[in-house]
């Protein structure tokens with residue numbers, strides 16, 4: 001089963017979950033709204049514009065597949081819509097940088113990248 005977030009990346013869009021009742025965005029995937037408790041949550045396409053919140057240099061890749069990429073830079077970026085998502089970034093990315101989502105094919109999947 002694929003996930004709406006993963007499907008979005010493959011389609012070239014960052015998606016986040018939103019409450020249909022009160023419009024609050026949701027951190028990660030939830031079953032009920034963090035603000036009002038409604039279970040009427042749906043997925044929305046983000047603009048892809050974001051601000052870098054945290055930066056990590058990864059020198060030891062977690063999986064065999066990612067070893068080919070290492071060392072690489074990961075950022076936690078705050079989408080203009082509010083949610084924070086993890087993505088790859090160019091070396092030298094800094095906290096506070098304004099970035100835009102792009103998508104890179106990696107094996108059978110698509111990775112989110114911020115430039």
Ligand SMILES: [Zn+2]
Pocket residue numbers: 019020021022023024033034035036037038
């Ligand atoms: Zn709500």
